[in-house]
Every structure is written in structure tokens, then in C-alpha cells.
Amino acid sequence: MTAKAVYKPRRFKFRLRRLSFSRFMLYLLLTALVVIAGLPLFAMVCRSLMPLDELYIYPPRLIVHRPTLRNFSDLLTSLSSSTVPFTRYIFNSLFTTVVTVLASVMVCCMGAYGLVKHKPAGSGVIFAVVVAALSFSTHVTQIPNYLVVNGLGLVNSYWALIIPKIAVAYNFFLVKQFCEQLPDSILEAARIDGAKEFRVFWTIAMPLLKPAWTTLAVFSFVNNWNDYFSPLIFISSNALKTLPLALQTLSGGAGVVARAGTVGAATFLTTLPSILVFAIMRGKVMETMSFSGIKS
Amino acid sequence: MQAAVKKSGFKEWMRKNATGYAFMLPFLILFAVFVIVPVAVAMYYSLTNYNMIQPARFVGLSNYSQLILDDDVFLISLKNTMVFAVITGPIGYFASFLMAWLITLVKKGRGFFSLMFYAPSLTSGVAMANIWLILFSGDRYGYINNLLLRAGLILEPILWTKDATYVLPVIMIISVWMSMGTGFLVFLAGLQNVDPAMYEAARVDGIKNKFQELRFITLPMMKPQMLFGAINAIVGAFGVFDVATAVAGMPSPNYAAHTIVAHLYDYAFTRFNMGYASAVAMALFVITFTLGRICMHVFKDNT
Numbered sequence: 137m138t139a140k141a142v143y144k145p146r147r148f149k150f151r152l153r154r155l156s157f158s159r160f161m162l163y164l165l166l167t168a169l170v171v172i173a174g175l176p177l178f179a180m181v182c183r184s185l186m187p188l189d190e191l192y193i194y195p196p197r198l199i200v201h202r203p204t205l206r207n208f209s210d211l212l213t214s215l216s217s218s219t220v221p222f223t224r225y226i227f228n229s230l231f232t233t234v235v236t237v238l239a240s241v242m243v244c245c246m247g248a249y250g251l252v253k254h255k256p257a258g259s260g261v262i263f264a265v266v267v268a269a270l271s272f273s274t275h276v277t278q279i280p281n282y283l284v285v286n287g288l289g290l291v292n293s294y295w296a297l298i299i300p301k302i303a304v305a306y307n308f309f310l311v312k313q314f315c316e317q318l319p320d321s322i323l324e325a326a327r328i329d330g331a332k333e334f335r336v337f338w339t340i341a342m343p344l345l346k347p348a349w350t351t352l353a354v355f356s357f358v359n360n361w362n363d364y365f366s367p368l369i370f371i372s373s374n375a376l377k378t379l380p381l382a383l384q385t386l387s388g389g390a391g392v393v394a395r396a397g398t399v400g401a402a403t404f405l406t407t408l409p410s411i412l413v414f415a416i417m418r419g420k421v422m423e424t425m426s427f428s429g430i431k432s
Numbered sequence: 433m434q435a436a437v438k439k440s441g442f443k444e445w446m447r448k449n450a451t452g453y454a455f456m457l458p459f460l461i462l463f464a465v466f467v468i469v470p471v472a473v474a475m476y477y478s479l480t481n482y483n484m485i486q487p488a489r490f491v492g493l494s495n496y497s498q499l500i501l502d503d504d505v506f507l508i509s510l511k512n513t514m515v516f517a518v519i520t521g522p523i524g525y526f527a528s529f530l531m532a533w534l535i536t537l538v539k540k541g542r543g544f545f546s547l548m549f550y551a552p553s554l555t556s557g558v559a560m561a562n563i564w565l566i567l568f569s570g571d572r573y574g575y576i577n578n579l580l581l582r583a584g585l586i587l588e589p590i591l592w593t594k595d596a597t598y599v600l601p602v603i604m605i606i607s608v609w610m611s612m613g614t615g616f617l618v619f620l621a622g623l624q625n626v627d628p629a630m631y632e633a634a635r636v637d638g639i640k641n642k643f644q645e646l647r648f649i650t651l652p653m654m655k656p657q658m659l660f661g662a663i664n665a666i667v668g669a670f671g672v673f674d675v676a677t678a679v680a681g682m683p684s685p686n687y688a689a690h691t692i693v694a695h696l697y698d699y700a701f702t703r704f705n706m707g708y709a710s711a712v713a714m715a716l717f718v719i720t721f722t723l724g725r726i727c728m729h730v731f732k733d734n735t
Contacts, residue, residue, distance in 0.1 A: 166534055170548045176609065177551060179575070180563045195582070196573050243458045250455025257449050262460070269467050271663050271724025273671035275693045276717040279477065279700050279710055280470030283484075303462035333451050362556035364674045365693075369701045380558040384678065399562055406559040414554050415547055422546075425621035429656020430663070430728075 177407075184208070184397075184404035191396050207401035220374050222402065225382040229406075232297040232378060233360045239302045240356045241349045247303075248311035249337050249345075253323060263312065267430060269305035275365065282369055296370035297378070301360060307352045313427040314348035315341075351424035354417045358410045379406045471717065477710035484704050495711035506712065508687045509695040512600060516691065517669035520604050524611030525665045531612070532619035533646065546620065553613040557606075561678035564606050568592035568679075596688035599680045603689055606675050611668060615661035622657030626650055659731035666723045670716060673697070692716050 178198075183191065185203040211222050251259045281300045282291075290296045318341065326336045342349070364380040371377055377385070383402055386395065414421070453460075478495055482488035499506050531549045535542055567575045570591035577589040592598050626649065631639075634649050651658070673693035680689035682698075692712060700709035 162534060162537055166538065166545060169531060169534075170545065172609070173548050173552050173613070176560065176563055176567065177555075179567065180560070183563065183566065192573070194573060195578050196575050198575065243462065247456045247459030250452045254449075254452030254455065256452030256456070257445070259452070262456070265468060266463075268721075268724075269463075271667060272471075272717050272720045273667045273693075275671055275673070275696060276474065276713045276720075277467055277470035278696070279706055279713060280473040281466055282700070283473075283706075284465060284470075286484075299462070300466045303459050303466060305463070305467065308459060308463075333455075337455070358554050362554075362558075364556070364558045364678075365697075369697070380556050380674075383556075383559055383562065403559045403562045407555050410554040410556070411547075411551050414550065418543065418547065421617065422621065422624075425617045426625050428618050428621060428660050429654075430659045431656050 180400070180403055180407065184400040186397065186400070188397055191400070207397035208405075211398040211401045211405075220377075220382075222382075224375060225377055225379050226405070228294070228376060229361060229378040232294050233357055235294075236298045236301050236360045237353050237356045239298065240304060240307055241353055243302050244304070244307040244311050244352060245342065245345060245349055246337065247308055248315045249341055252312060252315040253318070253320070253341070266305045266308050266312075270309060270430075278365070278369065285370060291370055292373050292376060294376065297360075297363075297366050301363075301366070304356070307356060310352055310355075310424060310428060311345065311348045313429075314345060314424055317427070318344055347420045347423040348427075350417050350420040354413055354421055357413050361410050474710045474713050474717070477707050478714045480707045480710075482705075482707040482710075484706060488707065491707070495708050498708070499711050499715065505687055505690060506692075506695055509690040509692050510715070512688070512690055513670060513672060513692045515600065516604060516607070516672055517666070520607045520611060520672075521665050521669035523608050524669070525615055525661060527608070527612035528615035528661065529619050532616050532623055533650075535620060536623045537642070546616070549616050550613040552610050553616075555610065557610060557674040558678045560606070560610070561675060564602075564679060565593060568602050570594055593679055594685055596684075596686035599684060599688045603672075603676050603679055606679065607669075607672060610675070611665070614668060615665060618657050618661045618664075619654070622654040623650060625657075626653045655731045659727055662727045662731065663724050666727070667720055670720050670723075 182198060182200040184207055185200045185205070186197075187202055187204050187206060190197055190201060250256070251263065285291055285296045285300065290299070322344070323336055323340055326340050327333075331339070362380060363378075367378045367381040371381065374385075379402075383399075383406055386399055386402055477488060479490060479492060480488040481491050481495075531545075535545050535549075538545070569575075569577065570589060570593065572578060572581065572589050574589065574592070576592065577586070580586045581589065590598060592602050630649050630653070631645060634645060639645055639648060671693055672691050676684070676689045676691050677694060682694060684690055684694075692715065696709050696712040696716065699705045699712060703709075
């Protein structure tokens with residue numbers, strides 16, 4: 137490389153080398169970050185595939201040598217003989233998450249559409265309150281939420297995990313920002329054609345808002361799927377526990393050694409869905425996030 | 433004319449606003465019941481003694497004075513949360529920004545890099561704690577201990593998650609891993625929003641390299657995204673709980689990983705001392721809300 141450069145003017149040679157050097161540094165940095173982000177996930181995948189003897193080998197092994205699906209079959213079959221089969225936890229997580237996501241998409245899209253496209257009196261104040269609500273965590277309101285859910289007699293039911301998490305400021309905010317750039321002329325044209333307002337929303341606005349609500353659905357899925365605090369305070373019955381809560385019971389307590397493999401498999405099954413959902417929807421999410429800034 | 437408007441004022445008002453309100457109704461009800469009213473309710477209960485069996489008894493500010501003057505464990509949780517937030521918040525924030533910026537500089541593999549960078553923030557803290565507990569295991573079988581032992585940096589294994597000196601730093605490392613991608617999407621979107629013509633114009637004006645471009649063009653253009661990212665980072669950092677309890681247990685050794693939310697959980701849902709726990713919730717509310725306001729001021733859009 138240097139031999140070739142000898143024939144070239146000095147200044148040009150310098151620029152060429154600097155360019156490739158900075159590109160090299162860039163990719164080095166990116167690779168380092170990928171390794172940091174990926175290593176624990178890689179360890180997770182490997183440990184879920186390790187047979188028992190490899191899990192307890194010394195020195196500890198990062199890469200699995202003889203991968204097996206035994207841990208998964210143990211988790212899904214042999215644990216079924218216990219009082220609550222693991223598949224029940226998967227169902228609990230899936231059911232509460234999916235219902236919450238669907239309800240949140242519907243409620244937040246309708247709300248944002250009403251606010252942006254009809255601007256009823258007080259919508260400025262309402263939006264200001266939503267933005268203010270972005271800046272405190274759900275833990276602040278957890279005690280009154282518990283009292284309400286308790287008052288409705290919903291403690292220890294799926295609804296306790298669903299109802300309080302439908303109207304989320306973050307979700308409303310994202311759809312509202314996206315809604316702003318929806319052209320009024322299209323909606324107006326439909327209204328002139330005699331479409332009822334809900335039809336305009338459902339058949340015209342919703343398809344146009346698709347990137348926004350897919351994004352909302354992804355975030356809502358990830359948050360609810362991983363949520364640990366709500367089930368911790370609302371669910372005490374073993375049969376209604378969701379995956380994160382069930383995992384803690386599974387990994388702690390007696391018989392930890394024998395369960396190391398199944399815990400690895402359970403961790404993998406708990407982690408995978410969120411990553412998959414994001415990987416599939418990435419394009420739509422990116423499109424929506426362009427509108428995510430707060431103008432103060 | 434004037435009189436006619438006045439006469440049908442309410443009807444007219446209803447006609448104008450009814451559709452909008454109808455669309456917003458489900459959101460407004462749920463949002464009021466589970467987000468807005470609860471803040472006021474928590475504020476009220478923080479001034480009472482309430483155990484859910486007997487009716488709430490008004491006690492003035494005594495919960496707060498107890499919180500600040502007598503509750504050593506709360507002060508520990510406050511200190512831990514502050515240390516945690518001050519270190520992990522900014523690291524997560526700047527790491528997210530750095531990754532987003534680096535990605536805009538490459539042409540190939542953007543999809544792969546974004547997925548990899550964002551993946552940690554998609555994981556469940558409680559689930560991944562299983563893996564971290566193995567990586568940071570206190571015996572020689574732990575990956576980190578094994579690595580350090582073999583490198584000769586330590587002579588005997590460190591009890592990472594049991595020793596009060598190490599447990600908070602370990603939780604911070606895990607949380608940085610989980611939060612280094614949280615703001616990533618917002619920042620990436622902000623970076624891609626900047627009009628390329630701006631960069632060309634700037635080059636004519638004498639901007640020489642990528643760093644100057646970042647400093648003088650990109651950052652000022654990205655204020656709204658920086659603000660959104662900052663508020664999310666603050667809320668996330670001060671709400672630390674899942675990872676801390678999953679890694680260190682509850683209560684943690686010597687309260688070394690006790691956080692504000694852990695304190696809230698302890699008083700509200702194991703002791704059912706709702707009044708006192710509401711005062712803890714209010715402390716959390718005031719801290720994050722004030723910091724949020726400060727951020728809004730810092731990132732004020734002057735354009």
C-alpha cells in the first residue's frame with residue numbers, strides 16, 4: 137500500500153491514508169459496541185443450549201460445544217407436572233400483553249385523532265398535561281392505581297395488568313406527533329362524500345397512521361411483556377403470573393442447581409419475543425420516531 | 433346576530449366540540465383515572481396515615497419529616513438512586529447518541545447495527561439478571577471472576593452481588609448495558625431529519641469536519657429529540673428497581689442496592705403503610721418532574 141503511494145503527490149497520499157484510517161476506526165468502534173451489546177445475549181443463547189455437564193464445567197465456557205434442545209423440552213414438558221405448567225406463564229404473558237397493546241393502539245389513536253383533527257376546547261391544556269406526564273415514572277401513581285384496582289375487585293386478575301396500562305402518555309404523544317402531518321384535505325374529501333366521522337377515522341386515518349400505531353404497538357409490547365412491577369403488586373396467584381415474575385420463582389429457591397438449564401431456556405424464551413417484534417417492525421418504528429421530538 | 437350566538441352558545445359549543453371529545457373520551461377517562469388523579473390522590477395520602485383497613489387519618493407533614501429526619505433507610509435509598517442516576521443516566525444518554533451518530537456515518541449494515549444496539553433495551557431486566565448473575569457469580573465459576581483470576585488481576589473470587597461494596601456498581605454496569613440503546617431510536621430519527629442541504633451550505637461557510645458539523649449544525653437542529661431522550665433517560669434512571677432487586681435481592685446486603693422505588697414497594701406493598709409510601713412516591717415525583725422541567729429549559733427551542 138505504501139509502495140503504491142510513493143508515486144502519488146504528498147498531499148493526496150496523506151488524505152488517502154487519513155480517510156481509510158478514520159473508516160477503520162469507525163468500524164472498529166462499531167464492532168466494539170456490537171460486541172458489548174451482543175455478548176450477554178450470546179451468553180444467554182449458549183447457556184440455554186448447553187447440556188448440564190457443560191453448564192458446570194470448570195473453567196466456565198462461553199461457547200456451547202454440544203448444543204441440545206433438552207433444556208427447552210424439560211422446561212415445557214417435565215415442568216408441566218408441577219402445579220402450574222410453564223406454558224401457562226407464556227399464555228398469561230401473551231394474553232395480557234396482546235390485549236393491552238390492542239386496547240392501547242385503539243384508545244390512543246382515537247384520542248390523538250380527536251385532539252389533532254377536531255381540536256376541541258381545551259385540547260392545548262390536555263396535550264400539555266400529557267407532555268408533563270411523560271416526566272414521571274409509573275411508580276409514582278402505583279399506590280392510587282392499586283387502590284382503584286382493588287376497589288374494582290380486580291386484584292389478582294388479568295384486568296389488573298391490562299386496564300391501568302392502556303392510556304399511556306408516551307403512546308399518546310407518539311401518535312399525536314405523527315397525526316399532525318396527516319393532510320386535512322383527504323379527510324375532508326371523505327366527509328364530503330358523506331362518510332360518518334368514525335368511518336373517516338377507521339378507513340382513512342388509521343391506514344395513514346399505520347407507522348405510528350405499529351410503533352406504539354412495538355413499544356407497548358416490549359414494555360408490557362417485560363413489566364415486572366405491575367404483576368408483582370397485582371398478582372399473587374401462581375396460575376396468573378406472567379413470565380418475568382414466574383422466572384424469579386423459577387430461578388430462586390431450592391433445586392437451583394438442577395434447574396440451571398431450564399432457567400437458561402426460560403430466560404431465552406422470555407427475551408426472544410420482544411427482540412423479534414422489534415426486528416420485524418424496525419422500518420415502521422424508524423419512520424415514526426422522526427416525529428418524536430418535544431418542542432419546548 | 434350577537435344575541436343569536438349567545439342564545440345557542442352551548443348548543444353551538446357542543447356541536448363544535450362533541451366529535452372531538454367523543455374520540456378522546458376513552459383516553460381521557462383512563463388517563464384521568466390512572467395517571468392524573470392518582471398524582472393528586474398520592475399527594476393527599478402522603479399527608480395521612482393509611483393502612484387500607486382503617487380510614488385515612490390526616491397527619492400533616494409528619495410523613496415527610498419522618499422521611500427526611502428519621503428514616504435512615506430512605507436516605508440510603510435516595511443516595512443510591514442519585515448515584516445510580518447521575519452515573520448511568522448520562523452514560524446511557526451519550527452512548528445512545530454516539531451509536532446513532534456513528535450509524536449515520538456508515539453506508540452498509542445500518543439495519544444490523546441498529547438491531548444490535550437496540551436489542552439490550554428490549555430485554556427484560558429480570559430475565560437477563562439470570563445471565564448476569566452467572567457472569568458475575570461470586571465463585572470461580574463466574575465468568576468475570578474466572579477472567580480476572582486468570583489474568584492475575586485478583587487473587588481470590590469477588591462476591592460481586594453479595595458484597596455491599598460491589599453490588600451497586602454491578603447493577604450500574606447491567607443498567608448501562610440495558611439503557612445504552614434506549615435513546616438510540618429517537619436520536620437516530622433526529623439525525624436523519626436534518627436536511628442534507630444544511631451540511632452543504634455549512635461546508636461553503638467553512639465547516640471542515642464531522643465534529644464541527646455535529647457541534648454547529650446537527651445538535652442545534654436536534655433539540656426536540658435531545659429533550660425527549662433526556663426526559664426518558666431521567667424517568668428510567670430514577671425508576672430503577674427491577675434489575676436491582678433481581679440481582680441483589682430484597683432487602684439487598686446492607687441496603688447497598690436499595691432504591692427509592694424499592695423503598696416505596698416495601699412500605700406500600702409489604703407493610704401496607706400507604707400514607708408513608710405515598711410520601712416516598714411524592715419524593716420520586718418531585719425529583720423527576722423538576723429535572724424534567726430543567727431539561728425543558730436547557731433544550732429550549734430558540735428558533
